[in-house]
Amino acid sequence: MTAPILLRTKDIAAGYGGGDIISNISVDVEEGKIFTVIGPNGSGKSTFIKVLAGLLRARVGGITIKEEQIAPLAAPERVAKGIAYVPQEYNVFANLTIDENLRLSTEFLKRDRRATGEQRERVLGMFPEIATRLKLRAGYLSGGQRQMLAFACAMMAAPVVLLLDEPSAGLSPKFVTEIFDRIKAVNETGLTVVMIEQNVKEALRIADTVLVLVGGATRLFVPASEIGSTHDLHKLFLG
Amino acid sequence: MAAQYILNGFVSGMILALPAVALTLVYGILKFPNFASGAMLTAGAYLALIFNVYFGMSLLWAAIVGSVIFAFIAVGIDQAVFRQLRDRTSITLLVCSMGVSFVLENIARFIFGNGARSYDLAIARPKHFLGLRINNEQIITAVTVIAAMIVVYLILRHTALGRAMRAVADNPSLAAARGIRRESIVRWTWGITGCLTAVAGVLAGMDRAIDPLLGWNYIVSTFAAAILGGLGNPVGAVIGALVVGVVEETSTLFMPPNYRQIVSFAAIALLLILRPQGLFGVARIKK
Numbered sequence: 001m002t003a004p005i006l007l008r009t010k011d012i013a014a015g016y017g018g019g020d021i022i023s024n025i026s027v028d029v030e031e032g033k034i035f036t037v038i039g040p041n042g043s044g045k046s047t048f049i050k051v052l053a054g055l056l057r058a059r060v061g062g063i064t065i066k067e068e069q070i071a072p073l074a075a076p077e078r079v080a081k082g083i084a085y086v087p088q089e090y091n092v093f094a095n096l097t098i099d100e101n102l103r104l105s106t107e108f109l110k111r112d113r114r115a116t117g118e119q120r121e122r123v124l125g126m127f128p129e130i131a132t133r134l135k136l137r138a139g140y141l142s143g144g145q146r147q148m149l150a151f152a153c154a155m156m157a158a159p160v161v162l163l164l165d166e167p168s169a170g171l172s173p174k175f176v177t178e179i180f181d182r183i184k185a186v187n188e189t190g191l192t193v194v195m196i197e198q199n200v201k202e203a204l205r206i207a208d209t210v211l212v213l214v215g216g217a218t219r220l221f222v223p224a225s226e227i228g229s230t231h232d233l234h235k236l237f238l239g
Numbered sequence: 240m241a242a243q244y245i246l247n248g249f250v251s252g253m254i255l256a257l258p259a260v261a262l263t264l265v266y267g268i269l270k271f272p273n274f275a276s277g278a279m280l281t282a283g284a285y286l287a288l289i290f291n292v293y294f295g296m297s298l299l300w301a302a303i304v305g306s307v308i309f310a311f312i313a314v315g316i317d318q319a320v321f322r323q324l325r326d327r328t329s330i331t332l333l334v335c336s337m338g339v340s341f342v343l344e345n346i347a348r349f350i351f352g353n354g355a356r357s358y359d360l361a362i363a364r365p366k367h368f369l370g371l372r373i374n375n376e377q378i379i380t381a382v383t384v385i386a387a388m389i390v391v392y393l394i395l396r397h398t399a400l401g402r403a404m405r406a407v408a409d410n411p412s413l414a415a416a417r418g419i420r421r422e423s424i425v426r427w428t429w430g431i432t433g434c435l436t437a438v439a440g441v442l443a444g445m446d447r448a449i450d451p452l453l454g455w456n457y458i459v460s461t462f463a464a465a466i467l468g469g470l471g472n473p474v475g476a477v478i479g480a481l482v483v484g485v486v487e488e489t490s491t492l493f494m495p496p497n498y499r500q501i502v503s504f505a506a507i508a509l510l511l512i513l514r515p516q517g518l519f520g521v522a523r524i525k526k
Contacts, residue, residue, distance in 0.1 A: 053416060055412060055415065055416065074415075075415040075416050076415055076417075076418040076419065076420055079416065079417065079418040080418060085416045087412070087413060087416065090410050090412075090413060091413065092413075093405070093406050093409045093410055093413065093414075094409060094410070095405065095409045096402065096405055096406060096409060100402050100405075103399075103402060104402050104403065104406050104414075104417055104419070105417055106418075107399045107402065107403070108399070108403060108417065108418040108419045108420070109418045153417070
């Protein structure tokens with residue numbers, strides 16, 4: 001039985017300057033699932049997730065969340081609609097403390113999306129490594145700890161979908177498995193995750209659905225279980 | 240005698256601290272050095288003059304009303320001028336701020352002429368404490384600046400607005416992804432900037448005659464203070480201002496007073512060569 005569609009893109013195209021980097025991307029993301037976008041360097045993965053987050057506007061096409069059109073909305077308005085975005089780099093306010101980072105994650109949202117004390121405790125319970133160092137400046141955390149803080153900030157607003165831009169980028173191999181285990185644990189609370197990732201092996205381990213992007217276009221959009229068994233990734237990536 | 244110079248320098252530095260913090264706030268959020276700081280200080284001094292001399296208000300109330308009105312004027316200047324060039328380079332915005340500076344200065348000249356004016360303020364005898372001569376204006380300056388700095392510190396460190404201002408300065412695109420509206424933060428920044436520079440204008444107008452070039456007496460020292468503290472670092476700017484004030488004042492023990500801005504120029508030149516991030520710049524985490 002398939003889950004209801006939470007996020008849908010319809011023929012979106014976007015880019016910087018004159019040309020399009022991605023075009024004609026249409027996908028359905030099911031509620032409560034992990035949707036992963038993979039592809040070679042320069043395939044438009046980051047552009048795609050920035051379009052979903054509202055940091056880059058789609059030139060054409062539509063984006064709906066729970067059937068509500070959000071394509072015209074700017075990033076802060078999409079946050080208010082329940083979209084949480086964790087960038088690949090610079091994903092915490094390095095010169096602010098952990099506590100300030102957590103507060104800022106919902107302080108400027110509408111009252112019904114602001115974190116309650118209970119929500120804050122629940123999130124800190126999921127990320128104990130930051131819970132005991134609230135007065136420390138985020139810039140002093142290691143790469144993996146920063147990533148945990150970034151997740152925690154994203155979770156504070158009790159979002160309906162979590163967008164992750166290469167969560168394992170720049171992390172030591174020891175942390176990579178841990179990060180993906182955390183993403184799975186977060187997803188198991190019922191949160192839908194959209195993730196782009198270079199580490200295909202680890203990403204496929206936890207993903208439910210996979211979009212393969214090549215040259216800014218959809219090469220394949222299938223359940224994760226089908227990748228490997230019926231499709232050759234090398235051929236897909238290299239054409 | 241040296242202690243008297245140091246005291247005078249501290250008070251001069253306190254006047255510098257307000258525009259230096261304003262300069263550093265704008266630099267932190269909008270990433271350009273606002274050359275119009277001096278002219279904004281002048282405009283603030285004249286606004287208070289209007290309420291003090293022409294409407295008969297006490298200088299305290301004239302300063303309060305003038306600085307609140309100038310906060311709105313500063314937001315208006317941003318909306319009319321800087322907003323149109325928001326994503327341009329810092330050099331473009333710097334040149335634009337020079338234009339704003341000349342416009343403000345010449346509006347003051349057009350309305351009030353080139354003649355020197357002063358506030359309607361009762362003359363008070365200076366006080367003597369531990370052999371130091373402390374005049375009334377110095378006490379008012381110290382109390383006002385300390386109060387203003389406490390308010391700014393509390394806003395920056397303990398309010399949602401302050402956290403958002405620091406967040407936008409730290410990482411504007413992440414701030415947008417957290418639901419913080421940059422334009423709203425920019426307007427607040429200009430409001431606070433307008434208020435601080437206008438108050439500095441009143442304090443400067445108490446210290447010397449008010450004329451359309453009043454701000455030029457402070458602009459180099461303000462930049463020196465902000466650079467010394469590390470541009471974008473408000474606490475550094477306050478310390479930088481106090482250092483510049485004391486060093487400028489004590490330098491008059493060795494050189495004619497009208498050359499004291501050489502010290503500020505020298506401080507800027509030395510810092511840009513030896514430590515371009517400023518004395519406190521290293522404390523900020525870049526990544």
